[in-house]
Amino acid sequence: METSPVTCRTLETFYHIDSHSFEKQYKESISGFRTWEQSEHAEEWLLFPENIGPRLAIDESSLSNGELYTFITNRDRHTGEGCLVAVVSGTKSEDVIQVPRQMDEDVRESMEEVTLGLSGAMRKIVSVAFPKARRVIDRFHIQKLACDAVQEIRVAHRWDALQESNDGMEECRHTGKTYAPFRFPNGDTRPELLTRSRYLLFKSADKWTERQKERAKILFEEYPDIRLAYSLSHSLRMIFSKNTIKDAARLSMARWYNKVDDSGLKQFNVIAATFYEHYDEILNFYNNRSSNAAAESFNAKIKLFRANLHGVADRKSFLFRIAKIYGYPH
Incomplete structure (x- = not known):
């Protein structure tokens, strides 16, 4: 039996779902957003005390237009279902502290360990909200500081090389000569050498390619x-990489400090x-080799979710979706 064109058009209309209409129906009727028990204060804070665990992570993340929120997560849940403990608008310690303090004091004092970055505000939040928890400053934040220091030196030399190159071209222009820049044996000019060395300085020497080895040799000879x-920077990375005990690490770091x-x-x-300021909290890494990787992973998921939605048009709705995925059991 043949289907008439009219029937085909009717079926097409019946099965066609407008994405905007579906999104509105999901928000207003299907999802439970309108009856959400945390709706009244959602844009300021969310709390899921049932998700608490002995090992937490705290970090900040941007939802939209650079507006920062503080996220507290349960590290043992590995950024999965039920990992979200609290979300608070802003990073001001006095404001953030008030949210976890709504939980029973006995629960908060049972926390064993909290990983965090170098922020003084985060440090204060943890010390007040979870007073008996061991604070562990993420080693990757320390290593990043060292990498940034290396790059700062490289960039300063690059600007000098660019200025030198511009001066050479200007001089040739005035004298009517053709400018021919000096090139190293690998073919790089001085600005090119400094620009192309960026990525090799992030890596261990044993991971360099042959071209990177050649470029590094020239770079280090030219710029001691x-x-x-x-x-x-590499020595610091090796201190954290070694599977050693806390006391041995303390000695290694003291030696590194003297080298600096x-x-x-x-x-x-x-x-x-x-x-000097965070010595003990940095060394606490060696107790369980804990890092703030769980918080960084959670931040990455937030950013991906935000990108998939092409931004955050409705902040409360966005937070509701995060809560549904990471705050409540499925």
Whole structure:
């Protein structure tokens, strides 16, 4: 039996679902958004005390237009169902502290460990909200400071090389000569050498390609301060990579601190000061080799979710969806 064109059009209309209409129906009728028990205060804070665990992570993330929220997650849930403990608008410690303090004091004092970054506000939040928990500053934040110091030195030399190149071209223009820049044996000009060395300075030497090895050899011969900075950064990475005990790590870090002091590199003074300020919390990494990777992973999921929705048009609705996925059992 043949289907008439009219029937086909009718079926097409029947099965066609307008995405905007479906999204509205989901929000208004299907999802439970309108009867959400945390709706009244959702844009300011959310709390899921049933998701608490002995090991937490705290970090900040942007939802839209640079507006930061503080997220507290249960590390043992591995960014999965029921990992979300609290969400608070902003990063001001006085505001954030009030949300976890709504939980029973006995529960908060039973926390064993909280991983966090270098933020002073996060440190204060943890010390007040979870006073008996061991604070562990994420080692990757420390390593990033070292990498940033290396790159700062490289970039400063790059600007000098670009200025030198521009001066050479200007001089040739005035004298009517053809500008021919100096090139190293690998074919790089000086600005190119400094630009193309960026990524190799993030890697261990044993992971360099043959071309990177050649470029690094030239770079370190031309710029001993970059070689020294790279050596300090790599040494710090190795301290964290070794499967050692806390006391041995303490000695290794003290030696590293002395190397920084002897180097005279002002870019590493910030890291040395950070070590001095957070010494014990950095060393707490060696108790369980804990990191804030769970918080970083959760932030990545938030960013991906935000990208898939092409931004956050309705903040409360967005937070509701996060709560449904990570705050409540499925």
